[in-house]
Amino acid sequence: MTFCIISHVIHTAKDGKYFGYGPYIKEMNIWLQYADKVIVVAPLKERKLDAIHLAYQHPNIEFIPVPHFSFTSFSNMLKALWVIPFIFFKILKAYRKSDHLHLRCPGNMGLLGAWAQVFFPKKIKTAKYAGNWDPKAKQPLTYKWQRALLSNTFWTKNIHVLVYGEWPNQTKNIKAFFTASYAVGEPMPSSSKILNTPLQFVFVGSLAPGKQPFYAIELVRALNEHGISAELAVYGKGALESSLSNFIQENKLQNNVVLKGNLEAEALKAVYLDAHFLILPSKSEGWPKVVAEAMFWGCVPVATPVSCVSNMLDQGNRGILLSMDLQNDCRQVMDVIQSESKYAFLRNNGIVWSRKYTTTAFDEAIKQLMES
Secondary structure, three states, X not given: OEEEEEOOOOEEEEOOEEEEEHHHHHHHHHHHOOOOEXXXXXXXXXXXXXXXXXXXXXXXXXXXXXXXXXXXXXHHXXXXXXXXXXXXXXXXXXXXXXXXXXXXXXXXXXXXXXXXXXXXXXXXXXXXXXXXXXXXXXXXXXHHHHHHHHHOOOOOOOEEEEEEOOOOOOOOOEEEEOOOOOOOOOOOOOOXXXXXXXXXXXXXXXXXXXXXXXXXXXXXXXXXXXXXXEXXXXXXXXXXXXXXXXXXXXXXXXOOEEEEEXXXXXXXXXXXXXXXXXXXXXXXXXXXXXXXXXXXXXXXXEEOOOOOHHHHOHHHOOOEEOOOOHHHHHHHHHHHHOOHHHHHHHHHHHHHHHOOOOHHHHHHHHHHHHHO
């Protein structure tokens, strides 16, 4: 079987292998074990690789590079209009010689892939919508187009659209799904964790406006101002890195907040094991892996109730749901800190729930999709 991937993820070639964003590649390697040949249509760029990047693990990969494009400015729009016909032709060509079409959405490449699949109604297809599928969520117009096209059973046939969360009034091709990071057999964290000070908080994710890392810093600062000794380690890189560094310096928070950069997935296990809380004040998510990962290792999530996060945290029974009102959120965290039993309740519930979503369960779910 020839398996074709349409992805907006920027890739890098090195030593005959293709590298990309680690969590995405790790997931795709599970899909690829059921394919004889893999065709990847995605942007390719020379860049320095770091701990966040992984390589596809498959002996037979054909990579079809296409230009990266966006609609974020007028000049980018003009460039996009120039390259889109070329990319669309490349996608059609890849589809013709493939047996299973796999779209990574939402993204500009996913949108083109969704339009192109209309011409191949009999081919088997899957689409992984890794963003927020909530019909009420505010999203870019291109995201709405993808949702509408993927949901339309007239234009999009023979497909499973994998989304995070269960939503009302969905078409028959929409399937609630999940993702996973760890396998069955991973060691269990200890049955208890002492709330000794300084309390350890972590932020794990890209340092981008949508993830709102500044709010994580403000929350930890507010706790310290209320007399609770707390420290925040920030793991990740991104456009806000220098702004965050300047903010820490200007507000003399060096003793409480540290920027750690990217860290390999294996090393993050120890971070979660040692930390008391994960903070994720994100504006939008699909299935935030860091939330499930934190719970897996006994770290209590403090996250915004976007997409399916409320369900992941069982409406506050497996973590703390942020209101994005700093004083209110500070009180919520303090209430948990001041009650060892409440902290243990949230922590243990999170461990039990997250350990259902292993790579073993994910592998079995993927296998069923590939064989259906």
